[in-house]
Amino acid sequence: MTVTAEPFPESTRLTFRLPTPDDAVFYRTLMNEPDYHRFIADRGIRSDEDAVGYIEGKTLVHFADHGVGLWLVELKETGRPIGACGLVVRDELDHPDLGYAFLQDSRGKGYAAEAARAVLAYVAQNMDLPRLCAITHTENVRSASLLLKIGFVSKGQIYLAxxxxxxxxxxYDVKRDLSAAE
Structure with missing residues (x-):
């Protein structure tokens, strides 16, 4: 499932790109928001140096190993980073996992749905994958609602060791008509 780093997903209001060490402040901020800790994980990112280590040692390595990962998502109008969205390959899952996280001040504006749809379109146009999956914390109602809104189907729960x-x-069935998700 190797894909080149470019092209990146595209959308009307958002740009996608690979993160760089210069994005450390953004990553430290995002990964220390209360909802990130509650619904995703506490990755122990407490300093800009920790964030650089995460970008270089995890995020970019994921792209190198799998051809996909979590792109940095910016507002087209300003270039301001507001989140991350893309695919995560996990050993325990049968399909690549759609993942996303957005700064608290960027939520409720449709950015996560727009970014997720852009990734779905990217997958349909650039990858030969029949399905994607997504996982959410059992209490993350907003994220579950977003997944259902863009065409994912609930399959119950899964234990991840x-x-x-x-x-x-x-x-999510990639081969179905994408217009149904819009």
């Missing part, structure tokens, strides 16, 4: 926890589990 890597997290030692149960997550809500969703499947």
């Amino acid at each position: 890597a997290y030692d926890d149960t997550s809500d589990y969703f499947i």
Whole structure:
């Protein structure tokens, strides 16, 4: 499932790109928001140096190993980073996992749905994948609602040993008509 780093997903209001060490402040901020800790994980990113280590040692390595990962999402109008969205390949899941996280002040504006749809379109146009999946914390109602809104189907719950926890589990059929998700 190797894909070149470019092209990137595209949308009306958002640009996608690979993160760089210069994005450390953004990553430190995002990964220390209360909802990030509650619904995703506390990755121990407490300093800009920790964030650089995460970008270089995890995010960019994921792209190198799998051809996909979580792109940095910016507002087209200003270039301001507001979130991350893309695909995560996890050993415990049968399909690549759509993942996203956005700064608290960027939520409720449709950015996550727009970014997720852009990634779905990217996958349909650039990758030969029949399905994607998504997992959410069992209490993350907003994220689950977004997944259903863009065409994912709930498949119950799944236990992931890597997290030692149960997550809500969703499947998306890539080959279906993408216009249904809009």
